[in-house]
Amino acid sequence: MDVRVQGTGPTEPFLSARDLFETEYDLDRPVWVYVREDPDERTWTSHDAEGHDLSISRQAASSAMARELALHEFAHMHRNEQAHPSHTQSTEEALYLALSGRSVERRKLTHCYQIANHMKDIYADDLTLSVAPADKLVAFLESSLATALADRPADPTNWTRLTPAADPEITAVNAAFALALVERHGLVSRDHRLYDLAHAAAQDAPGIRFERFKDRFRSLADDPGESEYRKALVDVTREYAIDEPQAAD
Known part of the structure; x- marks a missing residue:
């Protein structure tokens, strides 16, 4: 290299x-x-x-x-060179397929891009976790989720959402991603604090099907075909943005 x-x-x-x-x-x-x-x-x-x-x-x-950030980005580069579907699939195309004819809030559309990035990150971290210890990554996930929960409003029904990071719904999806990643690689035990934080995030967003999102992220196929990956991205987008999962076109 x-x-x-x-x-x-x-x-x-x-x-x-x-x-x-x-x-x-x-x-x-x-x-x-x-x-x-x-x-x-x-x-x-x-x-x-x-x-x-x-x-x-x-x-x-x-x-x-710093080293872990660099490793993560090198993994994205490798996925790009190998033309892995997660890194060649156009997010805009998948969102168009998922949301065509639907009216979607701007904040939810922004969150859909973040969810697409989570799916890319799953495949990048499949590589990084095969060459480096996971302790710093787990600590980072735990710290990030704890910070997001600390920033949440005392009364979620009466506040104005200013940033995606402060939104309980995307925080719950982020928590599902974190647990999916650690479970996909068997990184922590069930009594780890990350589970308590994720449970709190899920409670803050009862409209989010937390377990469904976790299962979707965790069970992504190692080597999907283009159509398989596109369908997975379309389905998770519909699940979040319109809560009416359908078959991809």
């Missing part, structure tokens, strides 16, 4: 992640890592025929999770 770090940020996390990733996988195209000064810069990747770009804030690149 050819990993080239640009900017004045640390290089060790990315080179360490490369060394771990190479124990099982490889990338055919070079990776350009851009460390940004903006602390609010989101970690994101882009891909083309020349290579992969990874942009990350200096704050994230210097954090305790």
Whole structure:
């Protein structure tokens, strides 16, 4: 793997992640890592025929999770190079198939993109968890869910939803994703605090079929065909946005 770090940020996390990733996988195209000064810069990747770009804030690149973030993004790059359906399927196309002719709230439409990203993350983390310990990932999932629950309003029926992160419905889906990931790989026992947090999130959003979402994420096929993956994405979108699951076209 050819990993080239640009900017004045640390290089060790990315080179360490490369060394771990190479124990099982490889990338055919070079990776350009851009460390940004903006602390609010989101970690994101882009891909083309020349290579992969990874942009990350200096704050994230210097954090305790830096190596794990890099591993996760390398896994997305690998899925992209292998043309895995989760990384080639157009989210916009799937949402059109799922929601055509329906009126959907803007916030729910935004959440549908987040759910599609969860499905991509499942397949990326199938790779990262095969080469690296899971302790930091589990701690991250636990911390993120605890923060979301702490931010929820005291009276959910009388508040204005300002951000997707503060919305009890998507928080419940995020909790379902977290449990699905740890159960898919057998990472924690049933008495782990993550289960208590997920239960609280599910209670805050009684309209969300928590167990259904968890089962959908957990049971994603390892190597789906294009139509199989499209149907899975269409079904989970309909489940969330209109609560009327139907067969995909």
